Amino acid sequence: MNRITLLLLLSVCVLSAQKKEQDTLTEVILESKALDRNPLVIPIDQINIRDLERHTPSSLIPVLNETPGIHIFSGALNTNRLTIRGIGSRTPYGTNKIQAYFNGIPITGGTGETTFNNFNPESFESIEIIKGPKATPYGTNLGGALLMNTKQPESGKIQLNEHFTLGSFGLLKNSLSAGYGNDSFYFNLISDKMLSDGYRENSRYDRDALLLDMGFTWNENNSIQFLFSQINYKAEIASSINYSDFIQNPKKAANNWMAAQGYEDDKSTLLGVSYTHTFSEKLKNTTAVFYSYSDHYEPRPFNILDEFTGGYGFRSVFSGGIPGKLKNKFNIGTELYTDTYNWNTIENLYEENNRQGSLEGALLSDNREYRSRWNTFADFSLCFNKFVMQLGLNFNSTSYSFRDYFNQGETNKNAKREFDAIWAPSLNLQYHFTPQHQLFVNFSYGFSYPSLEETLTPDGVINPEIGPETGMNYELGTENFFFDRKLKVSATVYYMDVENLLVADRVGEDQYIGRNAGETSHKGLEFQLKYITEIFPGGILQPYVNATFNRHEFVDFVSADNDFSGNKLTGVPENIINGGIDFRHQIGFYATASYRHIGSIPMNDENTIFNKAYNLINLKAGYKTSLFPDFDIEFTSGINNLFDKKYAASVLINAIGFGGAEPRYYYPGLPVNYFGGIKLHYVF
Template sequence: MNLKEKGLPLLFIFFTILPILAQKAQKDSITQLDEVVLTQEAIPKIATGITPSSKIAGKTFERFNPTDIPSAFNQISGVYILSGAINTNRITVRGIGARTPYGTNKLRMYFNGIPITNGTGASTMEAYDFENLGAVEIIKGPKASAYGANLGGAILLKTKASVQNRTQLVNSFSMGSYNMFKDNLTFSHSEDGFNLSLSYNHLETDGFRQNNQFQRDGLLLNTQFRTGQKSSISFLLNYIDYIAQIPSSINQTDFEEDPTRAASNWLAAQGYEANKYILTGLSYTYQFFENLENTTSVFYTYLDHYEPRPFNILDEFTNGYGFRSRFAGQWGKADFTFGTEFYRDEYHWGTFENLYEENNNNGSLKGIELSDNTEFRRQFNLFGTLTFPISASLSTQIGLNLNKTHYDFRDLFNEGGANASAKRDFDAILLPDLGVNYQWQQGRIYANISRGFSNPSLEETLTPDGIINPDIAQETGINYELGTEWMLFKKKLSANFTLYRMNVKKLLVAQRVGEDQYIGRNAGKTRHQGLEIDLQYRDKLSQSITFSPYLSYTLNDHSFVEFIDEDNDYSGNPLTGVPKHRLSSGIDFRHSNGLQLNLAHQFVGEIPMTDANSISSDSFNVFHAKLGYRTSVSSQISLGLNVGINNVFDSNYAQSVLINAVGFGGAQPRYYYPGNGRNYFGGIQLNYVF
């Protein structure tokens, strides 16, 4: 029985248990456990000084299916995740990264303060279970001096904090359509000077499409203990092991007739990827004086990746390591930070023939070796910020980041004149940042000007023949930003408005010249400008019912200022891969008895899918609904229940697109990654306090 058929029984069970538990909660209200609900504003800010940032936390994650992380991120204006599958996500910030064929780059990502972006600037969000996260903070644009000055900005992931002086065991179990099953088991302990959290998670699903199964197991250990009055040590270990089949993108005919289809060649090869990922880090914090503190982290990452594809089989592994040291303190009336960050990784990869066509319909079969390569990559950052008050209301901040990047590519397969080994040493680049902030009782207004950069990806540094491209350069850009934040109507309404403009030159373009062949080059200039609006209202419908409508709107007016591709002049065209209009909205209802209803909506406008703007994806609306209930069973046990529907009206929409797709051998180009059809989910959470 599929979950469309299981949906009604789930709803029946939920509404049968609900009244019983509600009655018990009223009778046993004295023993009801207090639930700690953090608003976005209550979460400690990680971004340095007056640097503006956006935050999402538990309340936002709770609105959605625990496997639907893109919907939570897409609540933030200016940030959009294009998701082809659980393992195929591309995060774009103000249009930066939209032209990347696969994956996320052009930004920096940190996990509990430890950098998790690899040597070419690629970040993998699939390596984390977001049920373990307490908050996500996003700095849009290159103004995050202390967290890199990448054009896309920085994403700061932070795990859930242990509840003070409490030992508890929490198990969250979810099931849903496409035989989805997810479980997260967390043990946490907190006492004076010591905090520990250990989580195990498992996720499996058959997926909406053919060749779309996914299975993941993960372990997260996070511990912190005080070693003295002025010092503490924390240790982090994150391990993920997952296997994900790859349905790939499909053409327009398949997308319109049957979006559950996989690309025929990926289906025949039974293409998939298998990943084992480890992140471990040790951090030491010491307070030298009342106004000077240092946190130093050393870390190691490992990724083992195996991916049978129709055109070849990729076998790779990456060892990465580094350190980050950050000082923070006060100098007179000014606040300052300064420090350094170093990252080095060793990327080993080889390709092999895929003989799936000769394997009697049994999928991929490894053939002879086609290539064997190693690349050593290192990045070094120096950073510093100084924030000082000009008056009681007016403050300014100066930031500086210095980046040095080096690639050393070694061809271990070819010999003699055919050997393609080479080095690429980028010049050091200085990236300043200047911000001004004016604060008053009901809000603030801020302005920022900053310079940023993006390193070329691995594919962009190599020609199709596997040779280092000596002419490739880093993208650079200047970002101008003006914003304001308000708290109105007795702080019931929060309103944020931002105008920005970013001019990017030496635009990196990954031009597709074969089924798995790209060549990178610096092709011109783009202008990213837009408007971002975030509104949220909180009030009471009655003494026991609160409601909170919200809206986030993004206007992307992004275009090629100068872009000439051989004989084609695309100057003036809208930027490929970016919707001009995007809207996220919804409303949350909460009852004092623990009942909660979340209604969410997303609108995405047309997305140009070719540089010539000859074809665009259709605009779409998607609606989600979730009903939850939480109560105390005893003084030690609390229970949470939820059911929900994704894509309520069963829209056929493209959740991601592949830009500038090319059809080979007379086939139609494959632009579309379909979003899931209407699907159901339900879950139970048990919390036991020792």
């Protein structure tokens, strides 16, 4: 608490200065990463349409992985774990410790879990990534925030788009969209179908998605937006395998998952309405109400999980400025999210089902959990000459209430856990030496609440001792443009110390005990370079490179009789390097080559087993032309993992071999694979 107090006092004493607006660049000039809709005054990482189109349209993972500090463990299309600066690396499955938004609507569940890779990449205009807890308006999670924004149709025209893709391992993807926009109305409707047989046994994937985004402006002071997303998918689960199988037969599924023919069947709905009212040039309000629903059924070797979640909430933000001589800007808002999580486990009798897969048996558990998350936040930016200071403060209150309808004991009937409220301040400082060169600093405090598995014991009882992780983030960076803004160079150094480290100790095949077990330090350097030049008339070349060098380690971590203090943090690559070259010609031809290096990864807390470093190269090329006015056709093709490198796309840390079996650490990555497609674009 002393550090928080010191930060607040420091904030009051700092001279403030004027924020110069971030320049935006055209298609042939590097883009700035600051968007007007984002309240942060310091630069953030932004993925734009050009970045999205550089990769296969089947997944968001390749483009997200090109962001410094980001690494996604991808066991399958439906099994992904996004980590930011090492935060989230110890989560066994899924993504938590970040807050995600879709067009400003929260999509992170009540326990902080986020599913992101089931969205269609072709739906997005941009994705913004805020690393660390400096995102005061977005929850101040230790990992940061993910802001996804849909495409907007061209004004005054009706557009029809068809994109059909075929690829290796039975990949088939078809995306059809229609859109229209004018000064007062727009709509965008996207239907997407994706199938894959999968590279491994028991890994077929089938997804249907529908997205409707529309808005209406009836005068200069009032507008409303509507968002509807429906995603249904069924994905077979191959699970992780041991080292012997990884080397000799990576196509193999885990024996028990294959015998049970395990899979997950998921249906999710997101509905949101957002209303914006402008009171004056100095004040406006945006308020959104939203509802989400998820129905999930997952037969597993150890049991069958049947769950559904209904959530709702609202988010309201006032933004503007205070009249006076000094330029300033403020955002004040609140966000409430509450959901009800219902889950049953059922006996799986697959061993008695004549090799026909999973079969429901007796009911094993019947549970319900009520979860509530309330954020109130404010930030204030004060400007003077070349300086800008932004002070932010976030207040969070979170509670869980658990009921067990299967066991009759009074302890399980009505357990409730209200976490202590958290105040999380943030201070951003920015100095512009010139319009092309700036320096920025961040001090911020953040937190991450435990997941469902960590809040309950294997017996289904609320754990009264476990609390949130907390951490202090220190960040120093620079962003520079050279040669008429054709060259962009940026670098950031950061340090974050995380206390009350959340650890999920595995005590059974699907049983974990969560506890606060120590302290970790996250230190790193992130570097980006982009350059764009016209190498000959009509030919544009854009090389880029970014790198992440880090040392994340346990400062204080004792588990049972083992002292892991000083060891490298489990599940974090030692370094990450991305690079590539984009080439485009005005006749419509384009080509891109991308390179990715992932350093070795410690897979257990003892640091005795490491996943080997690996390198991947991907290629993509295309040609776009007009068949006649207002009708374009585009052909694309690509190769992923050009040199057929054998690698683990994901690892399960601290794996345990039950019954004397070899531990299953590895999720094999795809070997060399191909894809090709055709796009049709009609405007009338």
